[in-house]
Amino acid sequence: MTAIYIGVMTGTSMDGVDIVAASFDPLQLHATLTLAFDPDLRNELMALTLPDDNEIDRMGKADVALAKMIGEGINTLIEQHQLDRSQIKAIGSHGQTIRHRPEHGFTLQIGDPNIITEITQIPVVSDFRRRDMAAGGQGAPLVPAFHQALFQHESIHRVILNLGGIANVSLLPAGAPEQVSGFDTGPANILMDAWCHRYTGQPYDENGNWAAYGQPIRSLLERLQAHDFFAKEPPKSTGREDFNLDWLDDQIMDWRNDELAYDELEDTPENVQATLLKLTTRAIKKAIYRSGMETGEVYVCGGGAYNSQLLEQLRWRLRKHQWTVQSTADLGLSPTWVEATAFAWLAMRFVEHLSGNLPAVTGADGYRILGSITAV
Ligand SMILES: Nc1ncnc2c1ncn2[C@@H]1O[C@H](COP(=O)(O)OP(=O)(O)O)[C@@H](O)[C@H]1O
Ligand SMILES: [Mg+2]
Structure with missing residues (x-):
């Protein structure tokens, strides 16, 4: 049995x-x-x-x-x-x-x-x-061992990208189980969900449609990226202690007070949402480009796999080295x-x-x- x-x-x-x-x-x-x-x-x-x-x-x-x-x-x-x-x-x-x-x-x-x-x-x-x-x-992330057991390929480099509250990557070099690595890249949905809920009343930004209305604010993005977590070398993991709405509010406040902020864009709610989305995709791109794998396949899981705007931006960001971006459903397991x-x-x-x-x-x-x- x-x-x-x-x-x-x-x-x-x-x-x-x-x-x-x-x-x-x-x-x-x-x-x-x-x-x-x-x-x-x-x-x-x-x-x-x-x-x-x-x-x-x-x-x-x-x-x-x-x-x-x-x-x-x-x-x-x-x-x-x-x-x-x-x-x-x-x-x-x-x-x-x-x-x-x-x-x-x-x-x-x-x-x-x-x-x-x-x-x-x-x-x-x-x-x-x-x-x-x-x-x-x-103590985190723990999913990479499972990703490896299930999804590692003999001749194609693969990345399994889990977009939950936090984003984490499992880097699976072709045919090299001993070289598997993985880490949290930063926030995925925790900040976007909280921001979206505050301004639209919705628990999350369906398909990323709302973020698509906005434009990323460059100088705010830089300020958010200055969080210590992004500069840390792996192994690393994070959670709500590091990235939460209070932290985001503080950053926006400091950004507004910064006379050197040179951006022409206003911090409308949708521009901030677009900035948060870019914060997520940038860290993922960096993780993949620094992985040593030239090109390959990215498979996305977690609820963020349904954020078509996020996936589209990720595809665009990874186009240079022709990484493909698909859902784990294409490997036979629903991202959910x-x-x-x-x-x-x-x-x-x-x-x-x-x-x-x-x-x-x-x-x-x-x-x-x-x-x-x-x-x-
Ligand atoms: N259709 C969708 N469009 C955009 N985001 C979605 C959609 N469906 C789910 N999500 C996002 O996925 C999150 C849940 O993902 P999940 O993998 O369960 O995360 P966690 O592991 O943190 O519970 C939701 O909070 C939401 O942000
Ligand atoms: Mg969940």
């Missing part, structure tokens, strides 16, 4: 919880489901990403609420698709990151796995990031499900006592089996 693993992902965008039931060798998705957040829980999770009052108590409550939501969601998925529970070896639950501080050696994901196991009666592998951090790594499937895969790696990290990506001292498990 083929082993099925369930993967659960909720990323920095906090747009919902993605759940997949998958088996590997060959990859097969048996069922998928996205759960929408209760608005109060989402607001609380968002608030917990930054320092505030009474954090421990509030975190504890959110830990329980999120776990219940995930556990019940998994039961719904199992029942809707009539999956055989005995075939499901484990659940890989990433949890919601509420703090990621690689500079201090800690990262925190919540969504209590004990509760998920009580509700589903299935073992849960969770806490995937801290073992890598304990070994001196960033890549990350959740990666956590199903990481659960499988744990159960089979196999490593989940790539030291060249995270900077850890070596390969490690990632996560810990609850027993049934």
Whole structure:
């Protein structure tokens, strides 16, 4: 009987919880489901990403609420698709990151796995990031090992670009598994979503249509690019601690007050949105051009794969070396499900006592089996 693993992902965008039931060798998705957040829980999770009052108590409550939501969601998925529970070896639950501080050696994901196991009666592998951090790594990104296992090609260079709240790249040189690398390039949707929500009331900029109305403000872009994160050499990872609306507001304020700002463009909301989009694509282009791979194929996953404006700009930016830009759907896996499937895969790696990290990506001292498990 083929082993099925369930993967659960909720990323920095906090747009919902993605759940997949998958088996590997060959990859097969048996069922998928996205759960929408209760608005109060989402607001609380968002608030917990930054320092505030009474954090421990509030975190504890959110830990329980999120776990219940995930556990019940998994039961719904199992029942809707009539999956055989005995075939499901484990659940890989990433949890919601509420703090990621690689500079201090800690990262925190919540969504209590004990509760998920009580509700589903299935073992849960969770806490995937801290073992890598304990070994001196960033604990992120963790998806490159999965991207490599699934998407590396013998004779074509490939880049897998994940556009979630944060953008991260997996660089997969043709036929060279030992040379795989990857890192976060900076914000993808976190700033664009927040900015869009403030001015249009929409949770995100559908297809990038709104950004397409605007024009990037050159001097503001330069100021945003001066963030320390962009200058760092990999391994590197980032989150809401670095890039959030308060930070953006401060930058815009400073930019307005800067007498040397030479741009003729006004900071209309759509011009700022266009600037944020360019901030994302520029960092990606730089990562790809510095990869040492001359040309090849970029495959995009995560919700940002549906931002056609972003993809178009990326294509244009990468035209010089004829990189193609497509969606992972062209490789047989929908961009929506890549990350959740990666956590199903990481659960499988744990159960089979196999490593989940790539030291060249995270900077850890070596390969490690990632996560810990609850027993049934
Ligand atoms: N049609 C679309 N047009 C533009 N952006 C989209 C579209 N669909 C999804 N997105 C973006 O993708 C984000 C969710 O991507 P996801 O991969 O789930 O991120 P995360 O891993 O951070 O949860 C949304 O917040 C939104 O910004
Ligand atoms: Mg998401």
